[in-house]
Amino acid sequence: xxxxxxxxxxxxSKPALPFSPxxxxxxxxxxxxxxxxxxxxxxxxxxxxxxxxxxxYDLLQGHAGIVSLGHAVFLGLGAxxxxxxxxxxxxxxxxxxxxxxxxxxxxxxxxxxxxxxGSDFTRLLVTLGVASLIHExxxxxxxxxxxxxxxxxxxxxxxxxxxxxxxxxxTAFLYALTVFALVYAALWRVTTSPFGLALRxxxxxxxxxxxxxxxxxxxxxxxxxxxxxxxxxxxxxxAQTSRFASLDMLGFERxxxxxxxxxxxxxxxxxxxxxxxxxxxxxxxxLSTVSPRYWQLGLGVVLMASVFLARGGxxxxxxxxxxxxxxx
Amino acid sequence: xxxxxxxxVDGVAYGMLLFLSAVGLSVTLGLMRFINLAHGAxxxxxxxxxxxxxxxxxxxxxxxxxxxVVVGAFGIAIERTAIxxxxxxxxxxxxxxxxGLAFALGALANLIFGPQQQAIQTxxxxxxxxxxxxxxxxxxxxxxxxxxxxxxxxxxxLFEHTLFGARIRAAVDNRRAAEGIGxxxxxxxxxxxxxxxxxxxxxxxxxxxMLGLDPAFALxxxxxxxxxxxxxxxxxxxxxxxxxxxLGTIDALFKYLLPEAGGFVIFGLLVxxxxxxxxxxxxxxx
Amino acid sequence: xxxxxxxxxxxxxxxxxxxxxxxxxxxxxxxxHALIGPNGAGKTTLVHALTGSVKPAAGRILIAGExxxxxxxxxxxxxxxxxxxxxxxxxxxxxxxxxxxxxxxxRNRRTAVFWRSVRNDRAALDEARSCLAFVNxxxxxxxxxxxxxxxxxxxxxxxxxxxxxxxxxxxxxxAAGVPxxxxxxxxxxxxxxxxxxxxxxxxxxxxxxxxxxxxxxxxVAGQILTEGTPAEISADPRVRxxxxxxxxxxxx
Ligand SMILES: Nc1ncnc2c1ncn2[C@@H]1O[C@H](COP(=O)(O)OP(=O)(O)O)[C@@H](O)[C@H]1O
Ligand SMILES: [Mg+2]
Numbered sequence: 001x002x003x004x005x006x007x008x009x010x011x012x013s014k015p016a017l018p019f020s021p022x023x024x025x026x027x028x029x030x031x032x033x034x035x036x037x038x039x040x041x042x043x044x045x046x047x048x049x050x051x052x053x054x055x056x057y058d059l060l061q062g063h064a065g066i067v068s069l070g071h072a073v074f075l076g077l078g079a080x081x082x083x084x085x086x087x088x089x090x091x092x093x094x095x096x097x098x099x100x101x102x103x104x105x106x107x108x109x110x111x112x113x114x115x116x117x118g119s120d121f122t123r124l125l126v127t128l129g130v131a132s133l134i135h136e137x138x139x140x141x142x143x144x145x146x147x148x149x150x151x152x153x154x155x156x157x158x159x160x161x162x163x164x165x166x167x168x169x170x171t172a173f174l175y176a177l178t179v180f181a182l183v184y185a186a187l188w189r190v191t192t193s194p195f196g197l198a199l200r201x202x203x204x205x206x207x208x209x210x211x212x213x214x215x216x217x218x219x220x221x222x223x224x225x226x227x228x229x230x231x232x233x234x235x236x237x238x239a240q241t242s243r244f245a246s247l248d249m250l251g252f253e254r255x256x257x258x259x260x261x262x263x264x265x266x267x268x269x270x271x272x273x274x275x276x277x278x279x280x281x282x283x284x285x286x287l288s289t290v291s292p293r294y295w296q297l298g299l300g301v302v303l304m305a306s307v308f309l310a311r312g313g314x315x316x317x318x319x320x321x322x323x324x325x326x327x328x
Numbered sequence: 329x330x331x332x333x334x335x336x337v338d339g340v341a342y343g344m345l346l347f348l349s350a351v352g353l354s355v356t357l358g359l360m361r362f363i364n365l366a367h368g369a370x371x372x373x374x375x376x377x378x379x380x381x382x383x384x385x386x387x388x389x390x391x392x393x394x395x396x397v398v399v400g401a402f403g404i405a406i407e408r409t410a411i412x413x414x415x416x417x418x419x420x421x422x423x424x425x426x427x428g429l430a431f432a433l434g435a436l437a438n439l440i441f442g443p444q445q446q447a448i449q450t451x452x453x454x455x456x457x458x459x460x461x462x463x464x465x466x467x468x469x470x471x472x473x474x475x476x477x478x479x480x481x482x483x484x485x486l487f488e489h490t491l492f493g494a495r496i497r498a499a500v501d502n503r504r505a506a507e508g509i510g511x512x513x514x515x516x517x518x519x520x521x522x523x524x525x526x527x528x529x530x531x532x533x534x535x536x537x538m539l540g541l542d543p544a545f546a547l548x549x550x551x552x553x554x555x556x557x558x559x560x561x562x563x564x565x566x567x568x569x570x571x572x573x574x575l576g577t578i579d580a581l582f583k584y585l586l587p588e589a590g591g592f593v594i595f596g597l598l599v600x601x602x603x604x605x606x607x608x609x610x611x612x613x614x
Numbered sequence: 615x616x617x618x619x620x621x622x623x624x625x626x627x628x629x630x631x632x633x634x635x636x637x638x639x640x641x642x643x644x645x646x647h648a649l650i651g652p653n654g655a656g657k658t659t660l661v662h663a664l665t666g667s668v669k670p671a672a673g674r675i676l677i678a679g680e681x682x683x684x685x686x687x688x689x690x691x692x693x694x695x696x697x698x699x700x701x702x703x704x705x706x707x708x709x710x711x712x713x714x715x716x717x718x719x720x721r722n723r724r725t726a727v728f729w730r731s732v733r734n735d736r737a738a739l740d741e742a743r744s745c746l747a748f749v750n751x752x753x754x755x756x757x758x759x760x761x762x763x764x765x766x767x768x769x770x771x772x773x774x775x776x777x778x779x780x781x782x783x784x785x786x787x788x789a790a791g792v793p794x795x796x797x798x799x800x801x802x803x804x805x806x807x808x809x810x811x812x813x814x815x816x817x818x819x820x821x822x823x824x825x826x827x828x829x830x831x832x833x834v835a836g837q838i839l840t841e842g843t844p845a846e847i848s849a850d851p852r853v854r855x856x857x858x859x860x861x862x863x864x865x866x
Contacts, residue, residue, distance in 0.1 A: 067420045114599065120419035121363060125558040126599065132551050133595035140592070194719045194735065195728035197708075201716045204705035211665065211703070212717040212778055213691030214725065222726075252547065256427055263424055297435035303428025307414065307421045 022271040023184075026278075030177055034170075041169035042242075047281035048176040049238045050261070052183050054277035055270065056230035057258045062267030063191055064223045065203030066115070069124050069255050070131030074104040074228040076250020078235025080138065080145055083245035086154035093159050093175065097236045104232025105225050107134075112221040128252070135250055150246030151239075172241040179237055183230055188270055190226065199223055200268070260303055334465065335584040336577055341469040343576025344476025345538065349531030349549065350556035351483065351568045352524020358563015359500045360517055362415055363422040366429035367528055368553055369546040374399045374529025375536050376437055379446045388450050395533045396526045403525020407518045415517075430546050438543040446541040454537075468537055475534065479527065480569050487565060496520060555598050616679035618643040618812035619664070619695070619782045624673030626656070626663050626836075633659040635836040637673070641782070641829075647814045648827035652856060656836040657816045658700055661786050665697045666690045678781060691721070694781035698771040700790050700816070704759045710770060711755040715742040717777035745773045749803055765796045769803065776807075783807070785815040789822070801826055820857070824848065832856070 033044050053075050060066045078100030085099045114126050138145045145151065158164040159175055166172075190196050198219050202209055209216045239245040248254065257280075265276020287295040353367040374395045381391045406429070414422050454468045487493035499506040499513045507513055535541070539549075556575060560567030575594060582593045617640040626634040633656045641647045649657050662668035664675060666687035675682045677693045685693065705713050718738045719725050733739070746752045749769040754762060759770065768788060775783055788804060789797030801822050807813060817823050823830065824844045832839040832853050840850055847853055 061420070067423060069423075121357065121562070122558070124363065124419070124423065125554050128551055128554060129558075129595050129598040133592065133599065136592050136595065189731075190728045192731050192733075193728045194725045194730070194732045194738075197712060197716050197719065197732050198725040200708060200712075201705050204707055205703055207667075208699075208703040208705065208774075209720075210667065210687035211691065211697055211699075212720045212774060213688045214720045215688055219725065222728075252551075256431075259420075259427070260424065263420065293435050293438045296431055297439065300428045300430070300432025300435060303431065304410070304425050305428075307417070307425045307428075308410075 022275070026271060026274055027181065030180075034173060034177075038168065038170075041173040043281075043285055045169060045173045045176045045241045046238070047278050048173070048180045049234050049241070050281045051274050051277040052180055052234035052237065053231055053258055054261045054265065054273050055183055055187050056227050056234060058262050058265075058267060058270065058273045059187060059190070059199075059223055059227045059230070061259070061262055062269065062273065063196060063199040063203060064220055065199075065206070066220065066224070067120060067124060067259065068115070068127040069252070069259070070127035070129075070134075071227075071231060071258055072250045072252075072254035073131045073134050074108065074231035075235040075238065075254065076138070076245075076247070077104045077107055077134070078232030078237075079239035079245040079249045080151070080235075081232065082236035083151045083154050083239045084144060086156060086240075087151065091155045093156055093240050096156070096240055097179070097233050100232040100236025100239075101229040102232070104235070105229040108225045108228030109221075112224045115224055116217050116220040127255075131250065131252065131255060135247065135252075138247055138250065145245075145247075148247060150244060152244050154243070156240045156243070169241070176237055176241060179233065183233065184270065184274065187230070191268075191270065195219070195222070203268070260299070264302075264306060332584070335580050337465055337469050337473075339577030339580030340573060341472040341576070342538070342580060343573035344472045345531055345535050346552060346556050346576055347476050347531075347569050347572035348479060348534065349528050350553040350560075350572060351479075351565060352521075352527045353553055354557045354560060354562055354564065354568045356521055356524050357557060358561070359496060359520065360415055362411060362521075363419055363426065364411075365423060365426040365550060366433065366546070367426075367524070368548075368550040369430040369433040370399055370403060370525040370528040371532030371535065371549070371553075372437060372541070372543075372546040373402060373433060373532070375532035375541045375545060376441060376446070377529070378533035379448050379536060379541065382449050388448070388454070392530060392533055395529045399529025399532075400522040400526030402529075404518050404522035406525075407521040411521065412514065412517065430550070434543045434546050437545075441543070443543060446536065448533075448536040448541075450537055472534060472538070475530075479530075480565065483565050492516075492519075552594075555594070558598060559601050616643075617641055617676070618645070618678055619814065620676045620679075621664070622674045622676075624660070624663055624675065625671045626659050626668055627671040632671075633836050634663060634670070637833070637836075637838055639831060639838070641812055641814055643678075643781075643812055644809055645812055645814075646826055646828050647812075648823045648830045649814060649816045649833060650818070650820075650823060650830060651833035651839075655833045657833055658786055659836075660833065661697060661784050661816070664784060665695060691778050691780075694779075695784070696775040696778040696780035696782070697784040698775045698786055698788060700786040702767050702771060704767060704770060704774070706760045707758060709756050709758055710746065710751055710762065711739075711742055713759060713770060714745050714773050714777050715739060717774045718742045718745070721778045742777060745776045748776065748806075749773045765792050765800070768792055768800060772800075772803065780811065782812040782814065785813065787816050787818065789817065789819070794819070797822065 030044075030048070034041070037044065056074070057068070057071045060068060060071070081100045081103040082096030085096055090096075111130055114130070115123060139147055159171060164171065191199075198209075198214060201214065202216055202219060206216060235249060238249065261277050261280045262273055264280065265274070266272030284295060287298065349368070349371045352370070353364055356362050356364050356367075377398060378391045378395050381394060382388055386394070410425065414425055450468065454471055456467050458465055458467050458470065487496065495506070495511050495516055498509075499511055499516055503513055532545070535549075552575070556568055556571045559575065560569070560571030575597075578597065579594055586593075619639070619641040621637055621639045624634060624637045624639075625632060637660060649660070651657055659668060663670045666682070666685060666689075670683070673683075677690065677695050680693060682690050682693060682695070705716065708716070715732070715738060716725075718741050719732070719735070722738070724735065724738065743752060743755065746755055749772055751766060751769055751773060754766060759767065762770065768790070772785070772788060775785075785804065789800045792800060797819065804813065804815065805826055815827075827844060829841070830844060830847045831841045832847065834856055839852060839856065840847070842850070
């Protein structure tokens with residue numbers, strides 16, 4: 001209990017978002033999976049992409065409190081961006097990542113004035129409407145996007161000119177793991193910064209924020225931009241490692257899925273969201289190979305139940321367990 | 329020229345379907361502040377129910393009131409067990425619950441009926457064509473337009489000119505005062521929610537003939553329904569009607585005149601309207 | 615000398631209803647100025663209009679002689695006008711310290727910083743702590759706000775507003791909902807504010823108003839009924855009628 005008392009002089013208080021001991025465990029598990037499951041690296045890579053995508057959306061929903069039903073747009077744009085660039089002959093993977101981030105950031109910048117203002121409901125609608133618009137556009141621009149067939153006819157050059165993408169997916173996995181680690185670190189930094197505190201302030205009480213002089217719209221626009229850019233990175237990674245970019249990557253189902261992943265993982269908790277995304281990816285893969293219909297049914301039921309039961313998600317459990325451990 | 333008019337009739341009929349399916353969503357959102365992304369699933373339930381009972385031999389015209397009652401009861405049951413606890417929860421929690429419900433119902437439909445398209449047997453007098461002022465129009469379209477118009481009039485009458493409507497408005501305006509004068513707000517909300525679900529079920533049953541039916545129905549038309557509410561303004565019946573008719577005709581017109589533009593125009597319109605009037609055409613200022 | 619806060623013919627409408635009507639107010643720098651009036655008189659609405667969270671239908675607002683009418687709520691904070699809320703507007707799942715720290719960081723425009731830990735900003739942390747110390751909440755700095763007793767939450771409202779380093783502080787019923795014994799403690803803190811700070815406060819307890827205000831404006835049905843010193847106001851029969859008459863039929 002005494003650990004909770006404020007330090008008598010200006011000692012640092014407990015960070016609001018702890019760099020919890022769970023973080024090393026996450027990375028240990030990811031590294032271990034490389035050695036333990038060499039035949040499932042493609043799945044592991046997809047899960048890493050899902051984790052990146054979830055972290056990007058958590059910045060919006062978990063930290064700034066913006067609910068979007070169209071976040072997959074940025075994943076899809078990142079995927080198409082890097083795939084199209086590769087088809088034009090610019091096959092360097094890092095260049096592709098940069099392209100994915102840029103195009104998604106650019107679109108987020110254009111959209112942010114509409115998304116930032118308005119109530120929760122208008123925001124849901126605008127994100128849903130814009131997502132439908134972009135989906136339709138991608139569907140129509142067959143020459144560029146391959147329409148309903150998607151894009152598969154592109155190459156990806158060796159990473160840094162050194163590491164070719166091998167058939168077993170080793171390079172792809174390690175590449176995705178590195179990008180995930182960088183995203184994780186970046187988001188940890190952003191969310192514990194003054195800017196991150198301001199975002200949590202908006203989530204907690206958007207009415208008080210202007211009364212303390214906060215440029216709320218600008219904060220939200222910046223977080224939307226950042227979040228879009230990171231999702232774009234995830235999308236580029238997805239296209240490069242699966243050699244595929246398709247319409248479903250920016251579809252409504254992906255958008256709805258990421259809302260669930262982040263909520264079940266525990267919004268606003270980076271470690272919890274990462275674990276939630278990994279668990280979601282694993283369970284989805286296991287169940288949907290058995291029966292996609294039962295998977296969808298189970299998902300629906302879990303979602304409905306989660307609203308009444310598991311408030312705080314996995315992140316909430318980590319917090320509670322951590323508090324319990326400290327007290328013991 | 330005459331084909332343009334036929335396209336317009338098509339658009340109005342489609343608009344009426346949208347109105348029937350969306351008006352309940354508008355009412356629950358505007359009056360009870362509940363974001364129900366499962367509203368399209370209520371329409372889907374009504375559609376499957378209609379297909380089943382008509383296949384079992386019930387006449388189409390009797391199937392419609394049955395669907396209305398059953399889906400309405402289903403809506404009330406869900407409102408009583410779950411949704412009433414969510415009125416004061418965050419938008420996110422409402423979204424999660426209702427998406428979950430939509431997913432579960434879609435998956436159930438898939439399990440029971442399979443992924444294939446369903447068809448419904450409509451009576452002969454609805455499948456024919458009628459010559460009207462020199463035009464050749466499918467009678468089913470005319471039937472839809474009549475159904476929609478009748479529902480709109482009945483709803484406006486119900487909300488503007490009956491005790492039920494007055495109570496609803498009182499409860500929304502000031503819940504505590506309404507309870508103080510003896511209005512049973514809980515029951516009122518449950519009934520209203522059920523009415524919205526019943527109308528969606530009816531809309532779904534009427535949609536099968538024109539739009540087809542498969543397990544993806546609930547999510548496929550959700551965007552359109554939300555657009556009707558967004559453009560018409562939450563809580564406004566006239567707004568929903570205008571928005572639905574507008575969207576239906578514009579959609580039909582552009583599919584006819586400029587097929588390449590497709591869904592583009594509709595979503596572009598949504599973004600434009602929300603930019604200019606964030607509360608919708610007839611929305612009350614938040 | 616220019617007033618710290620002034621309005622000319624300020625009006626606010628909600629649809630057909632006029633909540634504030636032709637209010638012209640002038641608050642001297644360093645004043646302790648009370649705004650009183652029965653429930654529903656439009657006091658809170660007037661505060662909303664002053665601080666910019668509600669758009670006036672007509673009239674002007676000047677902060678230290680500077681035009682503020684078209685400015686946003688946030689811009690007015692940076693012009694030196696801060697407020698508290700009648701109903702707590704706190705960041706409930708953040709710690710007490712973070713509530714105030716956030717206000718400090720917004721004031722010195724540090725919230726665009728995303729590459730450094732918020733804990734590295736020693737100066738801001740020290741300032742946030744001194745705001746908390748002023749309202750005697752330092753010992754609770756690490757608690758989440760939701761776990762705070764209600765009276766302490768009212769004090770935190772004030773600490774957050776102080777973190778904006780205002781020249782004019784508007785307090786909307788700072789002791790609303792607090793038992794009488796504690797409301798004296800809250801007003802004792804308000805009394806201890808630096809004399810250079812202009813304070814406008816709304817309060818229903820006449821004892822507190824007469825003790826702490828040097829000037830009183832009476833608002834009735836959106837209009838200024840009268841304005842004067844405590845002695846003038848307590849002697850005014852119209853004010854008595856509004857107050858005693860009201861207290862007769864409603865208990866408010
Ligand atoms: N957003 C609003 N919309 C409509 N009427 C309002 C709104 N806010 C306040 N009012 C009305 O304005 C009047 C003044 O309210 P308020 O300023 O809160 O009074 P006070 O703070 O003096 O008790 C009341 O009649 C109240 O019902
Ligand atoms: Mg008030």
